[in-house]
Each structure stands twice: as structure tokens, then as C-alpha cells.
Amino acid sequence: RRTPLTGHFLSLDAEGFIRQEDLPTVERLVATTGLDTIIPNDTQLLWGEPNQARQGVTGRALYVVKREPEMTGGSIASADARVGLDQTNPGAWGVSMKMTPKGRADFARVTGNNVGRQLAIVLDGTVSSAPVIRERIPSGDASITGNFDVNSARDLAIVLRAGALPAPVLIIEERSVGPSLGSDSIQEGLMAGMVGTILVVGFMAIYYQLSGLIAIAALVLNLVYIMATLAGFGATLTLPGIAGLVLTVGMAVDTNVLIFERIREELRSKKTVRQAVELGYNRAFRTILDAHVTTIVSALFLFQFGTGPIKGFAVTLIVGLVANMFTAVLFTRMIFDAMLGRGKVERLSI
Numbered sequence: 646r647r648t649p650l651t652g653h654f655l656s657l658d659a660e661g662f663i664r665q666e667d668l669p670t671v672e673r674l675v676a677t678t679g680l681d682t683i684i685p686n687d688t689q690l691l692w693g694e695p696n697q698a699r700q701g702v703t704g705r706a707l708y709v710v711k712r713e714p715e716m717t718g719g720s721i722a723s724a725d726a727r728v729g730l731d732q733t734n735p736g737a738w739g740v741s742m743k744m745t746p747k748g749r750a751d752f753a754r755v756t757g758n759n760v761g762r763q764l765a766i767v768l769d770g771t772v773s774s775a776p777v778i779r780e781r782i783p784s785g786d787a788s789i790t791g792n793f794d795v796n797s798a799r800d801l802a803i804v805l806r807a808g809a810l811p812a813p814v815l816i817i818e819e820r821s822v823g824p825s826l827g828s829d830s831i832q833e834g835l836m837a838g839m840v841g842t843i844l845v846v847g848f849m850a851i852y853y854q855l856s857g858l859i860a861i862a863a864l865v866l867n868l869v870y871i872m873a874t875l876a877g878f879g880a881t882l883t884l885p886g887i888a889g890l891v892l893t894v895g896m897a898v899d900t901n902v903l904i905f906e907r908i909r910e911e912l913r914s915k916k917t918v919r920q921a922v923e924l925g926y927n928r929a930f931r932t933i934l935d936a937h938v939t940t941i942v943s944a945l946f947l948f949q950f951g952t953g954p955i956k957g958f959a960v961t962l963i964v965g966l967v968a969n970m971f972t973a974v975l976f977t978r979m980i981f982d983a984m985l986g987r988g989k990v991e992r993l994s995i
Contacts, residue, residue, distance in 0.1 A: 664704045665696075671707065684709050691765070693772045708772045710765045715755045720748025724805035726798035731790040738798040739790040742805055749785030757781035766804065773804045834887040841891055845898050853905050855994035859980050860901035863972040867897050870968035871961065885958035893965025896940070900973040903929045905995055918993045922981050926974070933974060937966050 663671050675690055684690065693706035722745045730739035744752045755764070756778050763775040776789045789801065846864070849857035871890065875882065882890075908925030916924065941963055948959035 661707045662697075662699045662702070662704055663707060664702055668705060675707075687712055691767060691770060691772050693775070706772070706775075708763075708765055708775060710767065710772065714767070716748065716751050718805070718807070720744055720751055721805055722748070724802045726793075726795065726802045727788075730788040734790075737790065738793040738795050739788055740793070740798055740802050740805065741786070741788045742802075744785030744787075746785075749783070752785055752787070753781060753783040756787075757783075766801070768804045768807060774801050830884050831882075831887070834884050838887055838891045838894070842894055845894060849898065849901070853901075853995055856905055856908075859977050860898065860905070860973070862980070863901065863977050864894065864897050866976060867893070867965065867968050867972040870972065871965050874964045874968070875961070880957075880960060882961075883954065883957045885954040886961040889958040889961030890965065892962060893969065896936070896966065897969045897973050899936075900933050900969060901977065903932060904974075904977070908993070908995055912993065912995075919985050921993070922978075922985065926978055930974065934970075937970055941966050 688709050689712050691708050691710045693708060695705050696703060697705060699706075722743045724740055724742040726738060727741050728738055729735050730741055731737045759778050760780060761778065763777055765772050766774045766776075774789065774791075776791065793801070842864075846861050849860050851857070853860065868890075871893065875886075880886075904925055907929045908921050911921035911924045912918070944959040944962045944966070948956050948963070951959060
């Protein structure tokens with residue numbers, strides 16, 4: 646009967662041939678359709694060899710095959726590709742095979758019970774050939790004829806001989822391999838980043854005192870923004886990404902150092918604290934902007950033309966630099982303005 650699956654067959658018999666363009670649809674239907682409503686419970690669907698031609702159409706055959714084999718390859722004593730096996734076409738190639746003494750009786754039974762039906766030759770779950778049984782064969786000597794050329798006949802003979810040569814599988818060694826090297830590298834990268842950040846934080850707190858603590862707060866906020874942005878995009882923090890994060894920390898600190906040194910210069914020239922902060926930020930901003938823009942442009946080129954790991958480095962660096970323009974410049978300036986707005990400040994801890 647017609648079903649969504651059989652509707653793609655060129656013919657409705659034990660062998661359904663599917664056009665090449667219909668194969669993805671049929672494979673999906675085979676995986677999702679309840680086969681017990683289509684074929685008997687003691688049978689299964691097996692694919693034939695790929696890229697076959699039938700009726701001028703390229704595709705692949707799908708066979709209804711019994712789950713339990715009638716015979717195994719151990720019943721075959723020999724199989725060879727030969728010419729002249731087909732009396733109606735003496736020049737055609739075919740395959741002759743000879744059964745073992747035990748296989749002779751089994752082959753006689755199978756061929757006698759299935760005259761006019763196809764005999765599926767299966768290797769590794771794929772039907773290599775399915776010749777029609779013409780008559781009962783009690784002698785154990787059989788031939789397979791059809792549209793064979795020299796290569797296809799030899800291939801089928803190899804399949805038959807392979808089935809007759811069982812090779813036991815012995816477990817010599819068993820290992821479990823996981824991505825431990827990558828995990829170790831990431832852990833070491835995180836450790837290096839943490840140690841570097843702690844050293845930078847300690848230096849800023851000791852050398853710039855209260856202003857250093859403001860810079861540390863800006864650095865923490867910068868890292869929070871980076872992680873939030875990466876999480877928002879669903880990005881994974883890889884080893885190159887950690888390298889970009891460490892570089893961002895360095896540039897964030899460098900930005901604050903530029904600002905603080907400018908403020909110190911203004912204080913040494915006898916400016917008031919408010920004037921020194923104002924001039925320090927204004928005169929450092931151009932240098933900071935130039936450095937960030939040129940680095941972002943370089944990172945964009947890395948993202949455009951680099952491979953996967955390089956792209957991860959570039960993305961983390963770009964996000965960190967954009968966030969740094971806000972945290973190291975605007976955020977710290979807001980804190981200084983809030984401190985200076987409380988009243989007259991005679992001395993700045995910097």
C-alpha cells in the first residue's frame with residue numbers, strides 16, 4: 646500500500662529504488678516512520694550500494710530483508726569473477742561460487758524455498774547484490790549474472806570471499822582519551838591571567854594610592870562588561886580569548902596610568918586639584934582614543950582574515966577595548982567629579 650515512504654519508490658516490491666534527490670527525504674522517513682506498519686516484524690530495511698542506475702535514473706536501492714540470515718558467509722568455499730556464465734550473453738561478466746559441504750545443504754534448502762525471489766548478499770549492513778533465484782540448486786555450485794562489468798564482478802566476488810573469512814576481533818588495548826590537554830592549557834591561561842591581574846592591582850594600589858583604587862574599580866567593571874557581553878553572544882572563553890582578556894587588562898591599566906601621570910604633571914605646575922583633573926583627562930584623552938582606535942582596527946582585520954582561535958582573540962580584545970573607553974575614562978572621571986563636588990579638596994591621593 647502507498648505510504649509517504651513508498652511514494653518515493655520507482656517500484657513497489659522487495660527492492661525499492663529511490664532517486665538521488667529523494668534520498669535525504671527517504672532517510673528521514675526511515676528514521677521517523679513506524680516501520681512495523683509498513684513491513685513485517687521479522688524484516689528490516691537495508692540500503693544497497695550508492696550511486697546505482699536504474700531505468701536511466703541514478704539513486705540507491707532500499708531492500709526489505711529478513712532480520713535473521715538464512716546463511717552466513719562461512720557457507721561459501723570460494724567465489725570468483727568470470728566471463729561466460731550467462732548462456733544468453735557469453736561475453737558478460739558474472740560471479741561463480743562454490744559452497745562448503747555443510748553450506749551445500751543449506752543452499753539447496755534456501756534456493757528451493759525461495760524460487761523467484763531475491764537473495765540478498767549483505768556485508769556490513771549494506772546489500773551488495775540481490776540476484777533472483779531461478780531454481781533450486783542442490784549441487785552447491787552457483788553463478789550470479791546480470792549487468793556486471795569486470796570491476797563490479799570482482800567487487801562482488803571479494804564481498805563473498807570476505808564473508809567466508811571470519812576475522813575475530815581481539816581487544817589488545819583500551820584507552821580513554823579526553824580533551825585534557827586543552828583543559829590544562831585553559832587552566833594555566835586562567836592562572837596566568839589571575840596572577841598578572843593581582844600584580845597589576847597591587848602595583849596600582851601602592852603607587853597611586855586612592856586613585857589606584859579607583860582604577861582597580863574601573864578594571865573590575867571592565868571585566869564584568871566583557872564577561873556579560875561574551876555571555877550575551879553565547880561565546881566561549883578559549884585560550885586565545887584569555888590572551889585577549891589579559892591584553893585588555895594591560896591596556897586598561899595603561900589608560901589609567903596615562904591619565905594619572907597627566908594629572909600629576911598638572912599638580913606639579915601648581916594647578917588646583919579640580920583644574921589638574923580637568924586638564925589631565927582632556928590632554929590624555931586624545932592619546933587614549935588614538936591607541937584604542939588603532940588597536941580595534943587591527944583586531945577587526947584579525948577577525949576578518951584570521952582562523953577560529955585568532956577570531957576568539959580578536960573578539961575578546963575588541964569587546965574589552967570598547968568597554969575600557971567607558972570604564973577607564975568615563976567611569977573614573979565620574980568618581981573624581983563626585984569626590985571633588987563635595988567641597989574644596991586641597992590634596993589628591995595620586
